[in-house]
Amino acid sequence: MKTATPARKIDSFLDQEYSAGFETLLEADTLPKGLSEDVIRVISAKKGEPEFLLEWRLEAYRRWLTMTPPKWAAVSFPEIDFQDIVYYSAPKKKDGPKSLDEVDPELLKTFEKLGVPLHERARLAGVAVDAVFDSVSVATTFQKELGQHGIIFCSFSEAVKTHPELVRQYLGTVVPPSDNFYAALNSAVFSDGSFVFIPKGVKCPMELSTYFRINARDTGQFERTLIIAEEGASVSYLEGCTAPMRDENQLHAAVVELIALDDAKIKYSTVQNWYPGDKDGVGGIYNFVTKRGDCRGARSHISWTQVETGSAITWKYPSVILRGDDSVGDFHSVALSNHRQQADTGTKMIHMGRNTKSTILSKGISAGHGSNTFRGLVRIAPKAEGARNYTQCDSLLIGDQCAAHTFPTIEARNPTAHVEHEATTSRIGEDQLFYAMQRGLTAEDAVSMIVNGFCREVFKELPMEFAVEAQNLLGVSLEGSIG
């Protein structure tokens, strides 16, 4: 027959180009490639850091030298030459922007292309945006308004200068430098990131949002995010990521630490759209990230929601340590791997307090030659009386060249624990597409509809505007108002 087949249409749908793949030409202040104690001293000096932080970095670096990269993940890539990476790159500036008007217009244009116009978006949506461009935070909006509530939302470097005592008190207390190879590297060389502090009893009046973007060539981006919610405080934090298209692979090794004290709530949402490489697997971001939340206080609640559509390789396990009694941890994830992308992602829920609860909901989508792995650990400590976990892992396969794996681990050391695990695997079948097309839908719409339906439970956890972005990222058209 001469008509287009559903199979061919899926292929062309999957071959859509990366739309954030533009490069911004800016003058940058860039260090030569390579890593040594001297490089760390330079980074620290450029940022005017206090002595304790330099010492902390150097200690992490010395620890890192004794460590080896983890090999257990179901991903494969050539060995990374850590001396072939630039560890610091900042857009050149005269005196540093004091307001948005002083920010390089080229840079603002880049954010606009990404759909983050700092002026409009922030004002219209009421979102406070802290944009991280390569390594230096460019502009932080809404600082004043937040300041009236006693909320601190600024770049990490700024926090080091203005609130060194808070940084010193909390940095590395959730993810210590010795935690893993990439966390140690990050601790040694992190250049910027975001810092959030919500004081006791304050509900943050707006969504806080950070956009990360990797621009300069050969740059590793090592940002560090630290969010602290004091007793009874709550905050919702959004993180979005993109990178220009490049032939070489770029390393992104971030560390995110969340700390929730008694009755505090932190909701952390990520839409990650790093460049995934081309369809033959050339280029793309290596996204090796350590994200961990500490429910330090009783009745605290930490919730991770992630939509991972980009990166050549994703290695990421946002986790929650349920230390406080009656604390709650959630992990909601959609991970898409297409072409040659490899995603090894999941979570750890460490139950230490009594009556702690956790929920894991993972949706993996594999297409093309993509490989998607869910890796989960639920650990119930001996003292965690009455702990409960519910885990659901669903995999959706598109085409017949992709792979999905699920590695759940459950360690229950308390006999009162309730742990449930459910897993499903399904495939978008030729028969489903034919059925939908026979009803008048295009193959693209049919795939979108099925993928959207598959991800619905996770999308509904995202803040509204992010949910829309996530659907668009998956090539999904917005759903009607019913259903």
Next chain:
Amino acid sequence: MLDIKNLKASVEGKDILKGLDLQVKAGEVHAIMGPNGSGKSTLSQVLAGRDAFEVTDGSVTWDGQDLLAMPIEERARAGLFLAFQYPVEIPGVSNAYFLKAAVNAVRKHRGLPEFDAMDFLTRVKAEMKAVGMKEEFLYRAVNEGFSGGEKKRNEVLQMALLEPRLAILDETDSGLDIDALKVVADGVNRLRSPERSLIVITHYQRLLDYIVPDHVHVLSQGRIVRSGGRELALELEEKGYGWIGDAGEIHAAPPAAGGAQ
């Protein structure tokens, strides 16, 4: 009008249709009967455009257009509807969303305004009542966990909403008990109109007690071997397919009511 000439089709290199001729005029109801393996379902799949079936010869014209050159969804939007023998499950997608997307794709193509949520709900609820479906089926995933009868009702519901010009019912009676069969037949009969053509594919004459055809054709080994009026179906019921000559299977007794698919 649908004009099928010398249609030959194969699947996985095996010839199934071997020179089929059929003309269906506007307003007519044609029944196509035949033993298992005679090519009935292949005909419906080829007309709807499924690419697993390769057309090796012949032509199909539909209102002057080359049907075989049209993509699957274009055929659907132009008014060709296939009620599936085995309706497909789509987990995670609500029936309401699926139906609305389909109805609006078709309406857009026909230059009609798309339904908004309220218009659509009013319309769909009325049609659901007519086919005896509870409203909860709107909010369940497409065909997921539906019984055989519920799936077939859902097909008739979609047919009513999409208002096709040419509807093909592929063994819509299989797996239905007598009550469900009557509901399905009622739904089909309501759609009969001077502009609308129907092709009813069935193994058994039972359905034709309720959907009375203008013409009956017997398909055997990929060709139409007999054509006649309503009485041909009754004759088949009495004598079985064996007397047709080259048919492979002797089987005429109606199935037990409520038999599984």
